[in-house]
Amino acid sequence: MTSPETExxxxxxxxxxxxxxxxDLIGPLYVDGTDPRSPVYGLRIEEKxxxxxxxxxxxxxxxxxxxxxxxxxxxxxxxxxxxLTASLTVDYTGTARVGDWIEARTTLKRxxxxxxxxxCEITNAARPVASCSGVFSVPPDVGAGGPSGR
Numbered sequence: 001m002t003s004p005e006t007e008x009x010x011x012x013x014x015x016x017x018x019x020x021x022x023x024d025l026i027g028p029l030y031v032d033g034t035d036p037r038s039p040v041y042g043l044r045i046e047e048k049x050x051x052x053x054x055x056x057x058x059x060x061x062x063x064x065x066x067x068x069x070x071x072x073x074x075x076x077x078x079x080x081x082x083x084l085t086a087s088l089t090v091d092y093t094g095t096a097r098v099g100d101w102i103e104a105r106t107t108l109k110r111x112x113x114x115x116x117x118x119x120c121e122i123t124n125a126a127r128p129v130a131s132c133s134g135v136f137s138v139p140p141d142v143g144a145g146g147p148s149g150r
Contacts, residue, residue: 072106
């Protein structure tokens with residue numbers, strides 16, 4: 001029998017392939033890549049994600065937003081890039097509790113030669129939890145004589 005905290009993610013979510021020490025601490029994080037140009041990222045809220053009042057900690061939402069904005073923008077653009085977060089804004093509009101499933105959906109607003117702009121909504125059962133925006137530095141193209149192409 002599973003508890004709400006250990007309930008598996010909804011179908012078709014699966015663990016993200018990108019790993020790091022920090023993401024492993026926050027995760028497990030999941031992705032629904034049914035539409036490769038518009039992935040949806042998800043997280044089941046566990047005790048380790050809660051603040052002292054029992055709701056999801058803002059730092060967890062900010063981490064999910066940063067991941068969803070960067071990877072979502074890259075997916076929407078259709079090119080593998082090493083986007084670097086230049087600015088991240090998170091407006092907390094709701095909450096989630098232990099056992100809740102939250103999802104982050106990203107919209108690429110603009111991809112320029114130096115900057116990318118994206119928005120993201122994090123929801124809990126379709127109720128808003130956070131509204132986020134990010135600006136990302138687009139690295140120079142290696143073949144265009146950028147720093148790594150010299």
